[in-house]
Amino acid sequence: MSDVPHILVVDDSLEIRNAVSRYLVKNGMRVTKAENASEMDAELAKSRFDLIVLDVMMPGEDGLSVCRRLSSNGSIPILMLTALGEEMDRIVGLEVGADDYLAKPFNPRELLARIKAIVRRSARPEVFGGTLTGKRIRFGHQMLDTDTRVLVDDEGVEAQLSVSEFKLLTVLLERPRLVLTREQLLDLTAGRTPGLFDRTIDNQISRLRRSVEKDPMRPKLITTVRGEGYCLSAEVEDAS
Amino acid sequence: MSDVPHILVVDDSLEIRNAVSRYLVKNGMRVTKAENASEMDAELAKSRFDLIVLDVMMPGEDGLSVCRRLSSNGSIPILMLTALGEEMDRIVGLEVGADDYLAKPFNPRELLARIKAIVRRSARPEVFGGTLTGKRIRFGHQMLDTDTRVLVDDEGVEAQLSVSEFKLLTVLLERPRLVLTREQLLDLTAGRTPGLFDRTIDNQISRLRRSVEKDPMRPKLITTVRGEGYCLSAEVEDAS
DNA sequence: GACGCCACGTTACAAGCCGTTACAAAGCCG
């Protein structure tokens, strides 16, 4: 997620696509347009979006179906748009996984306000847009070069991180002060779900601490939250 | 956030409070009611909520003001409720920091759907240390570093707190001079409700006092209020 | 003032969580 929200507008009506797009762009957002569900899928594959404005009535796969499909796996917020102002439609829309629902005709300012409310809410407290690639990151008393995977502390001592140590560290750096469960960490670092007695993350944390912590016996940066997970407790800043 | 969402309903009309409350409870949520802004504040101090349903028109501090106040610092989602269905009111509500807006009279099912949508969306990993994250807090004759969970007294003696000691202490530090029952403390620290003869909190207080009190036999900071609960009696200030 | 009840403090203990070490499998590079 970058600094300006990136919105994907999906509607079969050219007129509405353009009107919505123009208004959002004018108010400082980045907008991409799609005419139907398959175009939308193509766009989703190409870039990252902060929110989808989705028309319910469309030729081909309709909005409800799209919504069900996306909200089941993904986590992209959806604002549904429709000509039908009926209460039942609104409710079904929300129950199907949309984050908000607006009936046409709508006031563009209300659309903007609702988009902002959702984006504000789902804005992750990440410092960086999910990618630290090519940056140099300061945290605690050291700096990480994300290109070379080299860690340099304030005294100039360097340490080379292994691939998995580096991956784990970046995942933590992207979410400072957030408690992450082992399951989340394993998912984020390796894309897999833990077995029943999986101690993989414990071990990786232990290895990472050897490189990152001044005193690995008394970890200050990567703290354990018993019964929940681990947490990077330090300021993180871009020092590129 | 525990397994069932905890909703705070703020409305000056008894009728609406009860109706909303009944419907939400029936649908598997936990509900607490407040009649006005100050009652709301009292409830907010006492337990943890996943969402606030907030009436705009209230005697005393009105909904918009409350909303501005809460959304500036906190991160509790707010759903605004109002008799005025005017577009401008909706927009102002959203722009003031509400997450959603619903006009009375409303369909309870839609209210539920919107609440679920917001709660679903804002379910995110826990920020460690609550509102005290990353700060250093002075109280009594000592200072707590919320990053490292280390307690330093005026003579420079350090003590490492365990996770549960730390959580209990931060909960108390966020509410100085307020008497909290064991039930509230257990809810705030562990997100669970006490069993019939649950002495967990007594024990944790006892352990915490060993680290915090100069003379653990005669506690001055964490005082016992017989028959009610515990209370942190000291000035608390941010010393970051 | 003595007694008993009850709330609370403390200790003891057991279960479970977590850190670490050791080892084996898998990858990497020549």
Added chain:
DNA sequence: CGGCTTTGTAACGGCTTGTAACGTGGCGTC
């Protein structure tokens, strides 16, 4: 194919934490 590093799994031991049990002191009653 062989040595090296990296990474997952297993095992041991220490520490944290909830539960139970016992002791103690306050408060009301007589």
